[in-house]
Amino acid sequence: MTQDWSSTFRASLTGSEQTTCSRVLRGGIVALVGPSGCGKSTLLRAIVGTHPAKAGKIVVFSGKTREHGREVRQPGRDRGIVYQKYSLFPFLTAQQNVAFGLMLDESSLPYRFCRPLAWRSLHRRHLDQAAVFLDKVGLASAANLYPAEMSGGMQQRVAIAQALIMRPEILLLDEPFGALDEAMREELQRMLLTLYLENSQALKKGEKPPYTIFIVTHELNEAIFVGDRVVGLSQYWNWQEEGAATCPGATIVYDQKAPVFLPDDERDYGQFAHQRERIREVVFNPENHRRRNEFRTFWKEVHQDETQRANP
Amino acid sequence: MIRQPIPRQWAVALGILSIVVLVSCYFFLSHRQHQKNPNDKTIPNWTQLKEGIGKATEVNRRADERWVVVDAIATAKRLFLGLLFGVVGALVLGMLMGCFAVFEAFLYPPLALLAKIPPTAMLAVFFVVAGTDTEMYIAMIAFGVLPTLAQTVYLAVKDVPDELQFKAYTLGASHAEVIWNVIFRQVLPKLLDSIRLQVGPAMVFLIAAEMVVGDVGFGYRIRIEFKKLNMNVVYPYLALLAAFGFGMDFGLNRLQRWLCPWYAKEGK
Numbered sequence: 085m086t087q088d089w090s091s092t093f094r095a096s097l098t099g100s101e102q103t104t105c106s107r108v109l110r111g112g113i114v115a116l117v118g119p120s121g122c123g124k125s126t127l128l129r130a131i132v133g134t135h136p137a138k139a140g141k142i143v144v145f146s147g148k149t150r151e152h153g154r155e156v157r158q159p160g161r162d163r164g165i166v167y168q169k170y171s172l173f174p175f176l177t178a179q180q181n182v183a184f185g186l187m188l189d190e191s192s193l194p195y196r197f198c199r200p201l202a203w204r205s206l207h208r209r210h211l212d213q214a215a216v217f218l219d220k221v222g223l224a225s226a227a228n229l230y231p232a233e234m235s236g237g238m239q240q241r242v243a244i245a246q247a248l249i250m251r252p253e254i255l256l257l258d259e260p261f262g263a264l265d266e267a268m269r270e271e272l273q274r275m276l277l278t279l280y281l282e283n284s285q286a287l288k289k290g291e292k293p294p295y296t297i298f299i300v301t302h303e304l305n306e307a308i309f310v311g312d313r314v315v316g317l318s319q320y321w322n323w324q325e326e327g328a329a330t331c332p333g334a335t336i337v338y339d340q341k342a343p344v345f346l347p348d349d350e351r352d353y354g355q356f357a358h359q360r361e362r363i364r365e366v367v368f369n370p371e372n373h374r375r376r377n378e379f380r381t382f383w384k385e386v387h388q389d390e391t392q393r394a395n396p
Numbered sequence: 397m398i399r400q401p402i403p404r405q406w407a408v409a410l411g412i413l414s415i416v417v418l419v420s421c422y423f424f425l426s427h428r429q430h431q432k433n434p435n436d437k438t439i440p441n442w443t444q445l446k447e448g449i450g451k452a453t454e455v456n457r458r459a460d461e462r463w464v465v466v467d468a469i470a471t472a473k474r475l476f477l478g479l480l481f482g483v484v485g486a487l488v489l490g491m492l493m494g495c496f497a498v499f500e501a502f503l504y505p506p507l508a509l510l511a512k513i514p515p516t517a518m519l520a521v522f523f524v525v526a527g528t529d530t531e532m533y534i535a536m537i538a539f540g541v542l543p544t545l546a547q548t549v550y551l552a553v554k555d556v557p558d559e560l561q562f563k564a565y566t567l568g569a570s571h572a573e574v575i576w577n578v579i580f581r582q583v584l585p586k587l588l589d590s591i592r593l594q595v596g597p598a599m600v601f602l603i604a605a606e607m608v609v610g611d612v613g614f615g616y617r618i619r620i621e622f623k624k625l626n627m628n629v630v631y632p633y634l635a636l637l638a639a640f641g642f643g644m645d646f647g648l649n650r651l652q653r654w655l656c657p658w659y660a661k662e663g664k
Contacts, residue, residue: 132562132566133565134558134562134565158565159562159565159566160565160566160568161566161567161568163566164566164567165562165563165566167559167563169557169559170557170559170560170563171559171563173560173563173564173578173581174582174658174662175581175582175656175658175659176658184564184567184577185567185568187577188564188567188568188569188570188573188577189567189568192570192573193570193572193573193576193577230657230658230661230662231658232658232661232662233661246567247566247567250566250567250568252566
């Protein structure tokens with residue numbers, strides 16, 4: 085990684101930093117797309133904190149007013165992650181997997197060793213809570229199965245429940261449905277839309293929306309269908325015009341709203357063919373040398389919406 | 397057909413048949429040998445074996461103890477303590493090496509070298525350093541199995557995907573919890589498998605050492621009785637060793653299934 089690359093990355097990092105902390109975007113589902121090698125995974129790892137950014141910073145806010153936010157330097161329980169592979173602990177049943185975070189969070193090793201009786205009753209409470217979350221993702225009957233006994237789709241659902249039980253400020257999904265067949269993939273996409281619906285209902289009641297989701301995917305249809313905002317990261321942009329001799333790195337070239345669907349809406353990819361072709365053109369085409377902020381209009385759209393709402 | 401499964405009754409019947417064939421072959425050979433030489437002691441027949449078993453199990457006139465009992469206690473104690481120290485040492489070293497690059501760089505080279513020296517060849521060193529008491533046997537077995545077990549643990553730690561470790565951190569785990577609740581849990585079944593495989597070598601080291609310097613124990617008794625060509629004592633002792641090894645194997649397998657029920661399911 086060159087220095088130049090990092091400095092451009094700061095710009096993109098700053099861009100996505102707003103996605104995670106902004107008041108508007110709490111409760112949103114941001115889909116990140118981009119050609120291979122553009123740094124999607126690098127960005128995600130930086131947000132998780134396992135491979136901190138070399139320049140720029142990631143800041144997580146919890147939504148209180150006048151908050152400075154916490155800068156990300158290592159993985160922490162305010163950011164949940166679901167990987168494509170190895171998403172569950174193989175030695176725990178579904179229910180234990182979901183309860184695992186509660187155990188780590190609410191008890192310590194010495195506590196579990198020194199006060200086994202107290203720990204046992206606490207553990208029972210954790211398992212009850214886990215059962216509720218398993219029910220939420222539709223897997224109440226699979227509570228006692230080990231990951232090896234579950235299908236890929238079930239594993240990913242348990243993994244999502246496992247991350248959600250911690251009530252993270254943001255849930256990161258790294259190509260979570262990449263290894264699943266189409267039917268299973270659709271089911272899980274609808275599950276994410278159910279979470280989004282809960283967000284909208286919470287917003288209507290004036291509550292803090294519970295789920296903020298950041299999903300990395302290579303599937304454009306999935307990005308538009310699931311996300312309410314699509315961000316395109318790409319190394320194809322007009323760096324020649326900015327005076328660079330070689331490409332300094334990937335940056336955000338596309339950032340727009342995506343249509344919002346309800347969990348039981350029909351999934352018709354034809355509806356958003358226009359947006360899909362636009363993204364393909366702007367983000368994935370190596371011949372593309374447009375100005376990099378031509379399609380970064382998300383915030384403008386948000387402000388337009390707000391003014392419209394203010395003066396109907 | 398290749399890999400075609402057979403009914404369970406068939407499998408059991410065939411297993412029993414093979415043992416029956418083995419035993420019949422032995423008695424056939426013994427019978428033929430005794431026809432040639434009625435006083436033969438190399439392949440004892442049933443009467444001779446009974447006499448030998450009696451000798452091993454009755455209270456001995458001179459020592460006022462039963463051979464098989466004192467031998468079994470001595471050998472088992474040496475083996476268990478040796479394995480215990482070896483396993484604990486290997487677990488600590490292997491976990492340190494797998495989890496921390498400093499320990500990996502420092503410990504891996506000597507361990508890789510020591511693993512290549514046959515422990516039976518090291519017997520002389522152990523005799524000189526640790527004498528010929530129980531401690532010597534324990535040290536020998538422990539050092540004999542440690543390099544292999546430590547490498548198993550080390551590789552098993554390396555096998556744990558980074559994702560699971562990261563995931564644990566995002567769920568609020570401390571470093572100690574990642575080591576104990578995530579890494580160790582996945583190392584344990586592989587360690588138990590490796591112990592199962594190391595029981596054999598451990599017994600080889602032990603019997604060899606007992607044959608050389610022992611004054612009690614299976615290896616010692618087999619050597620003494622063999623010198624007197626009392627094969628009717630040697631064969632029952634071998635059968636006991638086989639049963640003992642089989643029991644250890646079975647027990648460790650059961651232990652693994654009990655402690656790590658998930659592991660067997662993963663293989664399928």
